[in-house]
Amino acid sequence: MPEARPRLAAKARLRYDRKSTRYMLLYPERGLVLNPTAADIVQLCTGEHTVEAIVQRLAEKYTSQPREAIAQEVQTFLDVMAARGLVHAEP
Amino acid sequence: MVTEAAFDASRAGRVRFRRVSDEYRPYTLVAELTYRCPLRCAYCSNPLDYAGHTDTLTTEDWRRVFREAEDLGVVQLNLTGGEPLVRDDLEALVEEAERLDLYTNLITSGIPLTRERLAGLARLGLDNVQVSIQDVTAAASDRMAGLRSFERKLEVARWVKDLGLPLTVNTVLHRDNLDAVEHVIALAESLCADRLELANTQYLGWALVNRRALLPTPAQLEAARAVAAAARARLQGRMEVLFVTPDYYSRVPKACMDGWGRRFIVVTPDGLALPCHAAHTLPGLVWDNVRDRALGDIWRDSPGFAAFRGEAWMAEPCRSCDRRAIDFGGCRCQAYHLTGDAALTDPACSLSPHHDLVETARREALTPHTVPPLVYRAARQPART
Numbered sequence: 403m404p405e406a407r408p409r410l411a412a413k414a415r416l417r418y419d420r421k422s423t424r425y426m427l428l429y430p431e432r433g434l435v436l437n438p439t440a441a442d443i444v445q446l447c448t449g450e451h452t453v454e455a456i457v458q459r460l461a462e463k464y465t466s467q468p469r470e471a472i473a474q475e476v477q478t479f480l481d482v483m484a485a486r487g488l489v490h491a492e493p
Numbered sequence: 494m495v496t497e498a499a500f501d502a503s504r505a506g507r508v509r510f511r512r513v514s515d516e517y518r519p520y521t522l523v524a525e526l527t528y529r530c531p532l533r534c535a536y537c538s539n540p541l542d543y544a545g546h547t548d549t550l551t552t553e554d555w556r557r558v559f560r561e562a563e564d565l566g567v568v569q570l571n572l573t574g575g576e577p578l579v580r581d582d583l584e585a586l587v588e589e590a591e592r593l594d595l596y597t598n599l600i601t602s603g604i605p606l607t608r609e610r611l612a613g614l615a616r617l618g619l620d621n622v623q624v625s626i627q628d629v630t631a632a633a634s635d636r637m638a639g640l641r642s643f644e645r646k647l648e649v650a651r652w653v654k655d656l657g658l659p660l661t662v663n664t665v666l667h668r669d670n671l672d673a674v675e676h677v678i679a680l681a682e683s684l685c686a687d688r689l690e691l692a693n694t695q696y697l698g699w700a701l702v703n704r705r706a707l708l709p710t711p712a713q714l715e716a717a718r719a720v721a722a723a724a725r726a727r728l729q730g731r732m733e734v735l736f737v738t739p740d741y742y743s744r745v746p747k748a749c750m751d752g753w754g755r756r757f758i759v760v761t762p763d764g765l766a767l768p769c770h771a772a773h774t775l776p777g778l779v780w781d782n783v784r785d786r787a788l789g790d791i792w793r794d795s796p797g798f799a800a801f802r803g804e805a806w807m808a809e810p811c812r813s814c815d816r817r818a819i820d821f822g823g824c825r826c827q828a829y830h831l832t833g834d835a836a837l838t839d840p841a842c843s844l845s846p847h848h849d850l851v852e853t854a855r856r857e858a859l860t861p862h863t864v865p866p867l868v869y870r871a872a873r874q875p876a877r878t
Contacts, residue, residue: 413621413659413687417594421518421566428568428596430621430661430688433520487687487730 404473406491408456408480409449414488416444429488439464443479447489453477516755517802519792521569522562522595523759523770524555526586530576532602533639534627535867536665536700536707539575540774544872546763552582554784556589558760561788563593567758573600575762578610584617591618598623600663603649604642608656611649615656622653623661623690629676633669639869650684661688666717667707668858674717678724678734686732691721693739696854697771697826702868702875708858714742740841741851745816746823749839753801753825758792766791768798771826775835801825806836810844 410416414429416436425441427434436444442463446456457473464472483489528543540546550558559570570590577583578601590597598621599614611622624646628634631643653660662681666674674691681689693714694700694707721736728734740747750757754768764782765773773780778800781791792798800806804817811822822828823839831840832847840847868875 411659411687412657415596415620417568417596419566419568421515426568428620430596430598430623430659431521431569431571433568433596484730487733 403491403493404454404457405452406493407449407452408447408484408489408491410444410447411488411490416441427488439475440479443476444483444489447480447483449492453480453491515566517792518566519562519756519758520567521571521757522559522567523571523573523757524558524586525574525759525761525770526555526572526577526580526583527575527762529579530574530602530870531579531604531640532576532642533869533871534637534665534699535639535703535869536637536667536694536698537870538695538698538700538770539870540698540771541702541874543575543870546761548764549762550760550764550783552585554764555582555586558783558788559586559589559593559595561783562758563595565758565789565792568596570595570597571600572597576602576604578602578604578606584613587614587617587619596620598661601625601649602638602642603646604640606649606652608652611652611658612656615658619658621659621661623663624650624653625663625665626650626677626680627664628670629673629680633673637669637867647684650686654685659687660684661690662686663690663692665692665694666709667694668709668713668864669707671709671713671717674720675724678720682728682732688733688735690735690737691717692735692737693742695740695824695827697824697830699868699870701830703865704854705857705862706864706867708741708854709739710858711742711855714739740824740827740839741855743841744843746820746827746839746842748820749824749827752821754792754798755802755821758788766795766798768801769826772797774826775829778835801836808837810842810846811838814844 414427417426417428419426422435425436427436457476460472461469480489527549528539528546597619599619600623603624626646627637634643635641650660664677696704700707718736721734725734750769759767759770760783764784765780766783767773778797780797781795807822811817823842825835828837828839829835831850838845840850
């Protein structure tokens with residue numbers, strides 16, 4: 403839903419990892435190493451930005467990609483994170 | 494303008510710690526701050542001789558260990574014990590962990606704690622609180638804990654959520670409470686837990702002493718597993734439901750600690766740096782103390798950490814097994830405590846020549862028997878059975 407405002411779950415926290423030079427999303431007993439685009443999305447999951455606004459930001463940054471493709475990837479990623487309880491979508 | 498970066502969110506998040514290419518990098522420090530605990534659970538994973546380890550690390554020792562761990566690549570910190578709350582410098586330790594940007598998880602019985610103290614720890618940057626609840630009724634929970642504590646634990650769990658902290662509920666499962674797993678799930682839901690760990694007892698430490706009283710039947714286990722799976726699907730996205738199978742009922746061994754000296758460092762209350770909670774119960778291995786050597790040196794080249802890294806130590810059937818890079822031969826402590834040799838295949842594996850030890854225990858669980866009284870964790874060591 404493009405008007406939803408995704409917010410990182412309370413249990414999850416983003417941390418920059420010097421060793422891998424990537425962002426990690428940490429939660430109890432686990433962690434995910436994020437690729438740069440995933441980290442861009444997660445950084446915008448503050449509950450302030452709508453999915454549409456997140457897509458807009460990424461489209462400005464990754465200009466070689468068609469906007470529809472970005473929109474689809476953002477939504478797929480957010481769905482996976484929501485299923486894991488790492489991101490909540492607030493209306 | 495950035496145009497070069499690939500847009501590849503679909504592949505993000507598939508990489509878990511265990512698959513990261515760095516073969517030996519510790520991601521988690523398990524800080525056993527003390528072996529003291531007001532509870533006396535009969536399945537405690539602390540060593541049987543815990544009471545003999547009294548020379549505990551100071552606040553400054555622990556701060557230095559955290560710094561050295563972070564420098565090695567550690568990002569997760571488990572503050573555990575014993576009961577970490579019995580240390581009055583927990584605040585100073587959480588503060589240092591926060592300064593190092595570690596994900597800090599307090600693993601606690603919730604006893605002794607006040608709401609004010611928990612609020613203070615939350616302000617200092619605690620990231621998650623894991624509260625153990627032994628069973629679903631006060632009588633059963635208090636019986637296992639050996640202390641009246643059930644009502645207080647529920648209160649602590651509510652404080653955790655009130656203060657905006659994420660809550661993990663941990664319940665250790667065994668013969669007496671597996672049939673109540675549905676109620677355990679309902680209890681965790683009513684507490685608005687973010688995560689529920691249904692951890693079947695693993696038979697090491699005090700649990701091995703009490704195996705006859707604790708080991709469930711296969712029917713109990715399968716029924717509970719099905720209930721947990723249904724709850725996991727129903728609660729997806731709201732409450733994470735983990736169900737950890739007991740080694741005795743899996744055909745292949747677990748990848749204990751994700752492999753020896755690969756992902757975890759455990760530091761005991763008196764400063765031994767270990768690859769797992771019980772490594773110091775294995776004879777013949779020499780362990781370094783964090784008071785004597787830097788953690789990085791210990792991790793890289795202490796003989797104890799080197800002992801079971803890689804595959805050179807493996808005997809058959811592990812040596813030629815397809816799964817040797819998946820399960821790393823299973824649990825070294827289980828191999829030792831059941832067979833007397835830490836370098837053998839974990840007897841939980843159906844291919845182990847000693848698997849009959851596990852099968853015999855399973856058969857005993859099926860045979861109707863008078864359940865022996867629990868041997869509670871206590872300063873005096875029980876007689877070996």
